[in-house]
Amino acid sequence: xxxxxxxxxxxxxxxxxxxxxxxxxxxxxxxxxxxxxxxxxxxxxxxxxxxxxxxxxxxxxxxxxxxxxxxxxxxxxxxxxxxxxxxxxxxxxxxxxxxxxxxxxxxxxxxxxxxxxxxxxxxxxxxxxxxxxxxxxxxxxxxxxxxxxxxxxxxxxxxxxxxxxxxxxxxxxxxxxxxxxxxxxxxxxxxxxxxxxxxxxxxxxxxxxxxxxxxxxxxxxxxxxxxxxxxxxxxxxxxxxxxxxxxxxxxxxxxxxxxxxxxxxxxxxxxxxxxxxxxxxxxxxxxxxxxxxxxxxxxxxxxxxxxxxxxxxxxxxxxxxxxxxxxxxxxxxxxxxxxxxxxxxxxxxxxxxxxxxxxxxxxxxxxxxxxxxxxxxxxxxxxxxxxxxxxxxxxxxxxxxxxxxxxxxxxxxxxxxxxxxxxxxxxxxxxxxxxxxxxxxxxxxxxxxxxxxxxxxxxxxxxxxxxxxxxxxxxxxxxxxxxxxxxxxxxxxxxxxxxxxxxxxxxxxxxxxxxxxxxxxxxxxxxxxxxxxxxxxxxxxxxxxxxxxxxxxxxxxxxxxxxxxxxxxxxxx
Ligand SMILES: Nc1ncnc2c1ncn2[C@@H]1O[C@H](COP(=O)(O)OP(=O)(O)OP(=O)(O)O)[C@@H](O)[C@H]1O
Numbered sequence: 001x002x003x004x005x006x007x008x009x010x011x012x013x014x015x016x017x018x019x020x021x022x023x024x025x026x027x028x029x030x031x032x033x034x035x036x037x038x039x040x041x042x043x044x045x046x047x048x049x050x051x052x053x054x055x056x057x058x059x060x061x062x063x064x065x066x067x068x069x070x071x072x073x074x075x076x077x078x079x080x081x082x083x084x085x086x087x088x089x090x091x092x093x094x095x096x097x098x099x100x101x102x103x104x105x106x107x108x109x110x111x112x113x114x115x116x117x118x119x120x121x122x123x124x125x126x127x128x129x130x131x132x133x134x135x136x137x138x139x140x141x142x143x144x145x146x147x148x149x150x151x152x153x154x155x156x157x158x159x160x161x162x163x164x165x166x167x168x169x170x171x172x173x174x175x176x177x178x179x180x181x182x183x184x185x186x187x188x189x190x191x192x193x194x195x196x197x198x199x200x201x202x203x204x205x206x207x208x209x210x211x212x213x214x215x216x217x218x219x220x221x222x223x224x225x226x227x228x229x230x231x232x233x234x235x236x237x238x239x240x241x242x243x244x245x246x247x248x249x250x251x252x253x254x255x256x257x258x259x260x261x262x263x264x265x266x267x268x269x270x271x272x273x274x275x276x277x278x279x280x281x282x283x284x285x286x287x288x289x290x291x292x293x294x295x296x297x298x299x300x301x302x303x304x305x306x307x308x309x310x311x312x313x314x315x316x317x318x319x320x321x322x323x324x325x326x327x328x329x330x331x332x333x334x335x336x337x338x339x340x341x342x343x344x345x346x347x348x349x350x351x352x353x354x355x356x357x358x359x360x361x362x363x364x365x366x367x368x369x370x371x372x373x374x375x376x377x378x379x380x381x382x383x384x385x386x387x388x389x390x391x392x393x394x395x396x397x398x399x400x401x402x403x404x405x406x407x408x409x410x411x412x413x414x415x416x417x418x419x420x421x422x423x424x425x426x427x428x429x430x431x432x433x434x435x436x437x438x439x440x441x442x443x444x445x446x447x448x449x450x451x452x453x454x455x456x457x458x459x460x461x462x463x464x465x466x467x468x469x470x471x472x473x474x475x476x477x478x479x480x481x482x483x484x485x486x487x488x489x490x491x492x493x494x495x496x497x498x499x500x501x502x503x504x505x506x507x508x509x510x511x512x513x514x515x516x517x518x519x520x521x522x523x524x525x526x527x528x529x530x531x532x533x534x535x536x537x538x539x540x541x542x543x544x545x546x547x548x549x550x551x552x553x554x555x556x557x558x559x560x561x562x563x564x565x566x567x568x569x570x571x572x573x
Contacts, residue, residue, distance in 0.1 A: 001020040001023065001138070002016045002017050002019075002020045003016070005019045005020060005134070008306075009126060009129075009130070009134070009302070009306055010091075010126075010306050010309045010310045010313060011087065011091070011126075011130075012087060012090050012091065012094060014083075014086075014087070014090070015083070015084075015086075015087035015090065015091070015130070018083040018084075018087065019087075019130060019134060019135060019138075021075070022075075022076060022083075022130075022134075022135035023134070023135045023138035023139050023142070024139070024142075025072055025075040025076035025135070025139075026076055026135040026136050026138065026139025026140075027138075027139040027142040027143050028072050029069070029072050029073060029076055029139070030139055030140065030143035030147075030288055031143065031146075032065065032068055032069050032072055033069075033284055033288070034147070034281065034284060035061075035065045035069075036065065037277065037280035037281060037284060038277075039058070039061055039062065039065070040276070040280060041273060041276065041277040041280070043058065044273050044276055045273050048271075048272075048273060076135070081131050084127055084130045084131040085127065085131075087127070087130065088123050088124065088126065088127035088130075091123050091126065091309070092119055092120075092123050094313075095118065095119050095123070095309065095312055095313070096119060098312050098313060098315065098317065099115065099119075099312065101317040101318050101319075101399070102312075102315055102317060102318065103318050103378075103379065103380050103381045104374065104379045104380050105339065105380050105381070106315060111192075111196050111199075114192055114195075114196060115312075117192060117195060118305075118308050118309060118312065122305035122308055122309060123309070125301075125302055125305045126302060126305060126306065126309070128298070129295075129298050129299055129302050132295065132298070133294070133295030133296070133298040133299055134295070134299060136291055136292055136295045137292050137295040137296050137299060140288055140289065140292040143288070144166075144285070144289075147281070147285065148162075148163050151163065151278070151281065154274075155264075155270060155274060155278075157260060157264060157269070158257070158260060158261060158264065158270065158274060158275075158278045159278075161256050161257045161259075161260035161261070161278070161282075162253065162257055162278055162281060162282045162285060164256075165249050165250075165252050165253030165256050166250075166253050166282070166285055166286065166289055168249045169246045169247070169248075169249030169250040169252075169253060169286075169289065169293075170246065170289055170292075170293065172242050172245050172246045172249075173242065173246060173293050173296050173297065174296070176238065176242040177300055179238050180235075180238060180239060180242070180297065180300050180301070181300050181301075181303050181304075183231075183234060183235035183238050184235050184300070184301045184303075184304070185303065185304045186231050186235070187228065187231045187232050187235045188301075188304050188305075189304070190224075190227065190228040190231055191228060193224070194221075194224050194225065194228055197220070197221060197224055198221070201217055201221065239297060243293070243297075246293060247290075250286055250289065250290060253282055253286060254279070254282055254283065254286065257275075257278055257279050257282045258275070258279065261274065261275035261278060261279065262275070318378065318381060318399050319398070320394075320395060320396050320397045320398040320399065320401070320402075321396060321397065321398055321401075322398050322400065322401045323390075323392060323396075323397045323398070323401045324401070325389055325390045325392070325397070325401065325402075325405050325486075326390055327355060327389075327390040327391075328355040328389060328390065328405065328486045328487050328516070328517040329352060329353070329354050329355050329388075329389070329390075329517065330352070330353040330376055330387065330388070330389055330487070330517055330519065331352050331386075331387070331388040331389075331391075332349055332350055332351055332352070332353075332372075332376075332385070332386075332387050333350050333385050333386045333387075333388070334348050334349070334350055334384065334385035334386070335348070335349045335350070335372075335375060335382050335384070335385035335386070335387060336348060336349075336382065336383050336384035336385055337371060337375055337380065337382045337383050337384075338383060339371075344540060345368050345371050345540050346368050346371055346372060346375065346382070346540045347539070347540040347541050348385070348541060349368075349372065349385075349537075349540070349541065349542055350385075350542065351533070351535045351542060351545055352533075353376075353517055353518075353519050353533070354517065354532070354533070355486070355515065355516070355517045356514070356515050356516070356517075357517070357518070357531075357532035357533060358513065358518040358520060358528075358530075358531045358532050358533075359517075359518065359519050359520070359531065359532065359533045359534075359535060360519075360520050360521070360522065360528035360531040360533070360534045360535070361373070361519065361520070361521050361535050361537060362521075362522075362525070362528065362534060362535070362536055362537070362558065362561055363536060363537035363538055363543075363557065363561070364538070364557075364561070367537040367538055367539060367540065368537055368539075368540040369491075369521045369537060370410075370411070370491055370521065371540075372537075373408070373410075373489050373491050373519060373521065375387060376394075376406075376487075376489065376519060377402075377403075377406050377408055377489055378394050378395075378397075378399055378402050378403075381395060382395075389402075389405075389487075404485070405485050405486050405487055406485050406487045406488075406489060407427070407479075407480035407483045407484070407485040407487070407488050407489065408480070408489045408490075408491075409473075409476050409477050409479075409480045409489070409490050409491065409493045410476075410491045411491050411492045413472040413473055413475070413476040414476075415460055415467075415472060415475060415476070417459060417460065417461060418459065418460070419454075419456065419457045419458060419459055419460070420440075420445075420449055420452065420455075420456050420457070420458055420460060420475065421433065421436055421456040421457060423460060423475055423479070424436045424439060424440055424445075424475060424478045424479050424482055425482070426479055427439070427478070427479035427480060427481070427482035427483035428482045428483050428484075431482055433456070435482060436456070436478075436482060437456065439478045439479070439481040439482035440456075440475075440478045442478070442481045442505075442508040442511075442512070443474045443475070443477040443478035443481055443505060443508065444474055444501050444504040444505055444508070445471070445474045445475060445478050448467075448471050448474075460475075470498065470501060473493060474501065474505070476493075477493060477505060481508065481512060484512070485516075486515070486516050486517065487516065487517045487518075487519075488512070488513060488516050488517070488518045488519075489518075489519050489520075490509075490518070490519070490520040490521070490522075491520075491521045492521055492522060492523065493505070493520075493522075494522060494524060494527065502527075506527070523565070524565070525561060525562055525565040526565075528548075529548045530548070531547075531548070532547070533545060533546070533547070534546065534547065534548060534551055534558070536551060536555050536557050536558045536561075538557050543555060543556075543557045543558075544557065544558060
């Protein structure tokens with residue numbers, strides 16, 4: 001049972017074990033629920049035969065039943081609720097851990113709000129089903145055959161009178177599973193798309209306002225809401241229809257028991273006592289089955305949520321061994337990579353970025369420069385070829401060991417809604433305040449930080465919303481200065497800097513990069529002329545590589561880039 005639960009509901013080992021225990025507890029609760037009916041039957045028989053036992057027997061029987069029921073309900077409650085909440089916390093942590101080990105390629109193909117929904121709301125759905133439905137349905141699946149056999153053994157006709165209508169009332173639920181799941185999945189998918197649209201609308205507020213698109217976007221959202229409402233209504237209607245048909249049979253079951261029972265009494269096949277007993281049993285079974293039907297529906301609706309959770313759990317993680325890298329040459333050998341299958345963005349790229357040297361990547365926009373930086377830093381895993389650091393394939397190095405040795409400053413700076421101090425400290429978690437301030441000074445941040453309300457303790461808003469582009473960029477450079485890793489990757493760090501800031505940061509950088517492996521991208525061709533090695537890229541391939549003077553002689557693409565940069569500098573608006 002444990003393995004079935006684990007696979008079927010994407011649970012942890014502990015969660016599946018607890019759910020199995022809860023199922024067994026539910027089964028025994030169903031059994032013990034029959035005891036009052038049995039007691040009533042014994043009492044009725046004794047009244048009929050005029051041999052009523054002492055009060056003590058009934059009191060002892062009732063007290064014993066209550067105690068057993070209390071114990072079972074406590075076990076069921078504990079397994080259903082306390083351990084379920086623990087399981088949902090474990091599932092969330094496990095999913096978040098999986099996500100943290102996935103390459104960025106996964107995130108570029110999945111919406112972030114969607115993933116957040118899986119962690120929060122999908123797991124909440126599983127949590128609710130675990131505590132309210134799965135053990136009840138599982139317990140019923142064990143209890144129903146047992147009680148059916150007992151009833152058939154006692155009296156076949158009365159047994160069948162209870163079992164057949166009960167089965168008929170239940171059968172509609174699994175029969176309608178396909179339609180139910182399809183309808184609910186459709187609604188669920190639409191809901192997810194709606195939440196993506198809402199998020200997009202919030203994130204794109206600046207563009208929406210700048211281009212006067214508010215009304216148009218609002219109408220599109222209304223349309224989507226209307227559509228989701230219709231799909232929801234349709235899905236609910238099939239549920240209502242199924243439940244109604246099932247309820248009719250459920251009610252008929254009691255009438256059938258009375259009819260068959262009365263008939264058998266008239267034919268003197270059973271005593272009225274049997275009828276009372278079977279009627280009580282039928283009522284109990286009806287209640288239990290009704291609860292299980294609702295539980296089963298909930299389990300059906302879980303399907304898309306579980307599929308999404310399994311999808312995250314079954315992704316290839318970025319594995320690798322912890323390794324203490326000592327040398328930092330980066331050697332790319334025939335590297336190939338595609339974001340989307342069959343559309344290679346990097347196609348057989350080979351070059352060596354040596355330790356103690358600055359290697360610059362240049363080429364037209366979209367030729368694959370940033371992608372190469374992402375591959376070197378293992379944010380994405382390459383498809384073919386090899387990238388070696390310290391003669392070790394980076395795919396064999398754990399991301400923790402690799403990231404420990406790499407500082408990255410990307411064009412798109414990501415900041416957290418924390419203080420300036422904590423945002424810089426991300427570069428080196430155990431850095432003292434003094435170290436953070438020194439790094440901020442090297443990155444020319446001190447001036448603007450000191451002007452802020454609370455200096456280094458100022459909160460910077462979501463993703464640094466309260467900072468200018470240049471200030472954000474400088475904070476991210478300060479992080480890299482603080483980390484002081486032996487491999488430094490810089491993607492267009494001057495893009496948002498004015499000439500003054502760029503010059504000051506350049507000076508700090510020149511001190512920082514000694515003995516390091518530095519790989520940079522810059523559209524300001526002047527800033528890379530002195531690089532030890534310039535790799536010229538064209539459509540994901542290396543067109544040429546060498547020093548500035550050498551490339552002016554041998555590389556058409558490079559010459560072209562230099563000329564175009566000159567033209568751009570002379571451009572007047
Ligand atoms: N996440 C992604 N998913 C799919 N395609 C992508 C993704 N990121 C980039 N690309 C595509 O890969 C190609 C290379 O992009 P890349 O960002 O590496 O170019 P680049 O040379 O750095 O460009 P730029 O100089 O404009 O920054 C482009 O055609 C781009 O459209």
